[in-house]
Amino acid sequence: MVTILVIIFAIGLILSTIISLSFLISSIWENEKRASILGGLQFSGILFSVIIFFTLNSLGFFETGFGAVILIFLVFLEGLLLFLFYRKTDSNIKALAGTEGYIVDQVNQFDERDHVFSRNRSLPEDSEQYTAYYKDHPELEDLDAKRRSKGGPIGQPGSIDSPEADANIAAMLASLSLPHFLSTSEKYSPEPHFFVKQKVIDKKVMISPEEATSRLKGYAKALGASLVGTTKINPLWIYSHRGEIFNDNWEDWGEKIKLHHTHAIVCAEEMAADMVGSAPHTPTCVESMMNYAKGAYITTQVAGYIANLGYSATANHFRHYDTLMTPLAVDAGLGEVGRLGYLITKKYGPRVRLSLVTT
Structure with missing residues (x-):
């Protein structure tokens, strides 16, 4: 029983690691600094969890009574997250409206x-329309x-x-x-x-x-x-x-x-x-x-x-x-x-x- 639970949770951890790594790689590829930092922290955290989990398993921790309780809780938590992710929710009332x-x-x-295109594409500098627009919107002229x-x-x-x-x-x-x-x-x-x-x-x-x-x-x-x-x-x-x-x-x-x-x-x-x-x-x-x-x-x-x-x-x-x-x-x-x-x-x-x- 413990072996089956270990396999189930391990599969979830491995999938989470792959998803996290793909997010990190795409963030780096898109030159998104903030997303790359957050993705790196997320991937590091999941990778650390993987190392801890497999280390504890190799030491036989989950064969103990306390370890078995922890393992059952982890598998339950994993199942709950999976349920919340795939559950059918009510229609988005805002979207339907x-x-x-x-x-x-x-x-x-x-x-x-x-419109930014109208301002930057259509208005010739020194034209009557240019002068009239920026007279009403001086805060936009330098920008x-x-x-x-x-x-x-x-x-x-x-x-x-x-x-x-x-x-x-x-x-x-x-x-x-x-x-x-x-x-x-x-x-x-x-x-x-x-x-x-x-x-x-x-x-x-x-x-x-x-x-x-x-x-x-x-x-x-x-x-x-x-x-x-x-x-x-x-x-x-x-x-x-x-x-x-x-x-x-x-x-x-x-x-x-x-x-x-x-x-x-x-x-x-x-x-x-x-x-x-x-x-x-x-x-x-x-x-x-x-x-x-x-x-x-x-x-x-x-x-x-x-x-x-x-x-x-x-x-x-x-x-x-x-x-x-x-x-x-x-x-x-x-x-x-x-x-x-x-x-x-x-x-x-x-x-x-x-x-x-x-x-």
Whole structure:
């Protein structure tokens, strides 16, 4: 009996040691100092426990009455931890409520002008908009200047890989060309195709919400979306004012965003694990931009599909946003909000890029 208990507890200790070691190795590989220190302390503690356990066992300690009691307690504790780890728990009420489950205080619409990309990517220095923004937000000017001096929001892609990065940067920029091509209003908010335009202007295609949802999800997945969900649009997740400018349409900067659409079709595009795992090196930049391009490709066609049925639709992708992606993705049932604000999906974790269509 004692031998069986020793084997059971030893297996648990060995598995714990392997898990702890893998955590330590991954923390060191990712250059996470705090996690590496904690992982090292954890691994050292477990390894010390392994040494003590096998030493006591070799000395016959667990064959004694007191030792047997200690062994039974250790196996019981191990079983309890295993039970707590695998037990089925109640559903997360906050998660089931969508973003409303996460709201704990007064929430206002987010101004796109305050977005770090809008500030560092869209505002030309010495422009009228630059002066106006930092007059209202002087506390951000020095911070943003330092960010720009290092290359902007994402720094200088490929700087740690040069000169080998050139081919990857070329691929990344090639993918960027598609969202940019689809960044004008006639592309992201299309008119019906001329073949059906007059017909659907005279009479919209009548289709039930259930069938429309099924068809739109199927079409988006056929175009390449990994996950698709639909949701009513909470007005809180619409940007309050326009902040990102891509086609010199500076008259739109600071204008209030007036979105009358009530629903969203949200798409998630999976990013390849091996490409993401290459971060901070350039293959992850290529993968990221490829999926931003895929999102633009998918959503502009879905918007066109809806337009051809006679309804208004707008694609939200890398070069045009009216809404915040993550909250609407949560409301559409694609995942939950992670501690860093990322969408965490059940199937892909955070390895996704988001795009959507409002209608």
